[in-house]
Amino acid sequence: MLSQQAKSEIQQLMTKYPDARSAIMPALHLAQREVGWLPDDVIQEIGDLLGLSKTEVNGVATFYTMYARDQPGRHTIMFCADLPCALRGADEMLEHLEHKLGCRASQTSPDGKITLQEAECLGGCNHAPVMLIDGAEHAQDLTSEKIDEIIERLRNT
Amino acid sequence: MLEFLLTSHPLDCPICDKGGECPLQNLTMAYGPGKSRFPVESKFHNEKRVPLGDLIMLDRERCIQCSRCVRLQDEIADDHVLGFQARGRGLEIVSLSDPPFDSKFSGNTIDICPVGALTSRDFRLSARVWEVRDYPSVCAHCSVGCNILIGERDHDIKRIVPRENESVNEIFLCDKGRFVHHFATAPERLTTPLIRRGWKLEVGSWNEALNLVASKFAETRTQHGASALGGLGGDRASNEDLYLFQKLFRQVIGSNNLEHRVGWSATNVGADLVRLYGAGVGTNLGALDKNVTVLVLGADPEEEQPVIRLRLTKSVRWYGANLIVANGRVTKLAKHAKQSLVYKYGAEAYFLLGVIRAIVDEGLENRDFIAARVANFEEFAKSLEPNTVERCAELCHVKPEKIRDAARQIAQSPNLLILSGREAMFAQQNDPAVASGIAALLLITGHVGRANNGLIALYPHNNSMGALDFGLLSEGGLSVREMASGKVRALYAMACDPAAAGEFTKPAFLVVQDLFLTETAKLADVVLPAQSFAEREGTFTNTERRVQLFRAALKPIGESKPDWWIIAEIAKRLGAEWKYGRSSEIMEEIAATAPRYAGMTYAALAENVKMPRPAYGQGNPSDQPTEIAMGELENVSSGKAWRSVAESEPNAKFELVWNEPGQQSPEDSRQYLAVARSLYDRGTLMSQTQIVRPRVPKPWVEINSQDAEQLGIENGARVRVSFDSRVIELTARVDGHVPPDAVLIPSNLDGTAALPLGARVKVEKV
Ligand code: SF4
Ligand code: SF4
Ligand code: FES
Secondary structure: OOOHHHHHHHHHHHOOOOOHHHHHHHHHHHHHHHHOOOOHHHHHHHHHHHOOOHHHHHHHHHHOOOOOOOOOOOEEEEEEOOHHHHHOOHHHHHHHHHHHHOOOOOEEOOOOOEEEEEEOOOOOHHHOOOEEEOOOEEEOOOOHHHHHHHHHHHHOO | OHHHHHHOOOOOHHHOOOOOOOHHHHHHHHHOOOOOOOOHHHOOOOOOOEEEOOOEEEOOOOOOOOOHHHHHHHHHHOOOOOEEEOOHHHOEEEOOOOOOOOOOOOOHHHHHOOOOOEEEOOOOOOOOHHHOEEEEEEOOOOOOOOEEEEEEEOOEEEEEEEOOEOOOOEOOOOHHHHHOOHHHHOOOOOOOOEEEEOOEEEEOOHHHHHHHHHHHHHHHHHHHOHHHEEEEEOOOOOHHHHHHHHHHHHHHHOOOOEEOOOOOOOOOOOHHHHHHHEOEOOOOOOOOEOOEEEEEEOOOHHHHOHHHHHHHHHHHHHHEOEEEEEEOOOOHHHHHOOEEEEOOOOOHHHHHHHHHHHHHHOOOOOHHHHHHHEOOHHHHHHHOOOOOHHHHHHHHOOOHHHHHHHHHHHHHOOEEEEEEOHHHHOOOOOOOHHHHHHHHHHHHOOOOOOEOOEEEEOOOOOOHHHHHHOOOOOOOOOOHHHHHOOOOOEEEEEOOOOOOOOOOOOOOEEEEEEOOOOHHHHHOOEEEEEOOHHHOOEEEEOOOOEEEEEOOOOOOOOOOEOHHHHHHHHHHHOOOOOOOOOHHHHHHHHHHHOHHHOOOOHHHHHOOEEEEEEOOOOOOHHHOOOOOEEEEEEEEOOOEEOOOHHHHOOOOOEOOOOOOOOOOOOOOOOEEEEEEOOOOOOOOOHHHOHHHHHHOOOOEEEEEHHHHHHHOOOOOOEEEEEEOOEEEEEEEEEEOOOOOOEEEEEOOOOOOOOOOOOOEEEEEEO
8 A cells, every 4th residue: 555645746746747657657666665566456556546557557567677566575686687797607696596595586585585686787797797786785796605695694684 | 570470389270269360370371481490499388278357268378469459458449458567578468457358348359369369268169260150240239230240150159250340330349249149049049939828838839829819919909999909029129020010010900009118218219309310321430530529418338339439439539539428427438528527417408408508699500501401590599598508507517618618619510429328318208308409409500411410319229220210119009118017908029028127017918029938928828939130131220220231140949930920920810911921021111111211122231242251271372362361251231321301301491499398306315316227237138148147247326425425335335225116225336427416227237127217216225
């Protein structure tokens, strides 16, 4: 459920665009910031506010990878799957990471703590392979040891 | 491209419904490489049976992600219930509505899906398309009269698909028309005549049954006079049947007790207006542009004439038609209206009067037209004096500015169509005020007698218009209610079920002619098994007055006979010299004697229109041209509309009348009862079709949220609605679509038959 404030912000958003559909993305951002992810009832609520169907809002929310339709773990790792990182062994690192977490990309580890996502270039190619932790911290020049360390740390925080 | 499309296509053509009429298959056969360069192991596998609601099955593996289905739902059906989810190779079709794929037009996605990804849960895996034979016919479920092809195999209807007709249904059907066909071959169909012996109805021969009917009719006439006989002819029957039915009564028996409006609550239904000012021939509801203003008055085409709703929406969105919707509540169509006006239920006549007055006040009337064709404009304008726009506005609860605005749009538009529906027509039961208002509005603005101008009355059934054309109306005779309450001694009920539609007293002798053992048939002395529209030929006249021919697709079920044959046999036994061998001969007689239907023989209606048959992949496809059309269906009818008086008599002068609306009922603390209809119901034909049953809603009453709060009623609660001497229990739907002080009940669900329109009702929580 969205707060009253989020709802009025979304209504405000609609006035900025000629077409309600244009407000879907900012509305989803807003909701995700508040709720942390985008459960079904929030999708429905946004649809009702914008006068669009749940199916339409869901289409946008699932198209872009940065909207979370599933409940994410406490931490999110975005793992670069673009070419320069791949050339520096990102594939093996990703496989290692998946083993370590016990889940595949776009899933959350069974303990519910860490969500793993694949991402396009994270802008750190000179230190490839690269992953981004919680949208803030770049981990660079990844090796299996480094990954193990980071995961230990994240599991305990 | 084809190679890419096929990388993850399962190529299960041998078990795919689309096989044989699949664009992907055809194109691949014509142009595709014989071998793919992609390894077969890299194919994606996906879910193959994903039910999208009750009617449609999705095969995710076959979907080529073309988005046609999504766009059809968004842009044409206007039900935004289908969408893509995710992206790239993970892209998939989903429906998150509740119930899933909640649209009355879902079946159309099956036709436009270029592969076998969307299939009909009814037709699925039941036949190969090349084994199915298509027979051109006309949908018998509502007054739109969509053109269809009945797909027959093994004497059974396998599926119904649309037959293209740009002036009626384009390439669309609603789900009712597409899926409700199992009644035709249902095991419950009557197969032999039944005759009452003692307490029981027993099987009899045709001869015996017909002799009995004729002798009873003759006996009643000698003993009690011709007016002791009455006929109720349902408006499901074809023109040929209705014509002979009235001929039997008027010419052979000599009785004028004829009616068809079983279950209708009004007597004034605008038939005269349609005759005079019906929309000009050539009107195309799907291609109205910005030069046409359409006033939809008191109608809910979404539920009653779905394909008309679809086409109007399309006209507005694609061609910019200027739509004005006026009703006592907000309907789905209103979303697309340039102006949506909600008047007070019961005051629709004052709304019209306000518009008329505003036109006259501002001098916007069409002087040339009035001078040429209107007899009494000055007097009429005078008679409006006491009704100022402000007074009308106050009475109908629409703001004066809005009335004036609508008036300007109506008067200044080069073309005006009025579509009036049940809620307007039936509003005041016998009050002619609404009808005279509609006529006056059309006349003072000169909007009659041309294409895209005039009135379309939205009638409830597939051949209501035909029944009106052939005068199955109680002019001078008894009304439905009188006949149903035992005022006649012998009653002949054809294709209608008066006992299910309200109170019914069995007369001394009752004959019922129908497909099933209906409530009325259970009481009958003689039951005659008729044929459904799929087993015989005939014509229906749709709500736009278009006469359309349908062909037989099935063999007769049991010993059933066409209605016209039965009527003719009775007439012969009563001494008439009727010699009709085929229904086309009846239409020839109609074409020669009924001026409106002049010249409309089967030959003229069919006019050798040919239709491409879809390609079934015969021969060597690589030799075929790209436009793959093989063979043609011949003698397909695209129908012909009869002309209104305004068109056919260009010099006729018309009179304006204004009937002051009957006394407004004094303010009443109880709620005003508005009566609508639900598309899916438990009607005789519907109830035989399993697949649509989940779509039939539980009987409900719509209540405004303010009222609901006052009465302590929550959405979904059980409520008791009482009026006159009746009490019904319904589920409440609380929303903002009905205005305060009114409730809306669909009259075709369980227990809601024969609701009086405009009555005052009391609503309480159970
Ligand atoms: S129309 Fe058929 S192939 Fe195209 S997106 Fe829809 S389901 Fe897929
Ligand atoms: S709109 Fe009416 S005529 Fe057309 S398919 Fe539906 S029920 Fe049949
Ligand atoms: S490619 Fe991985 S950070 Fe740029």
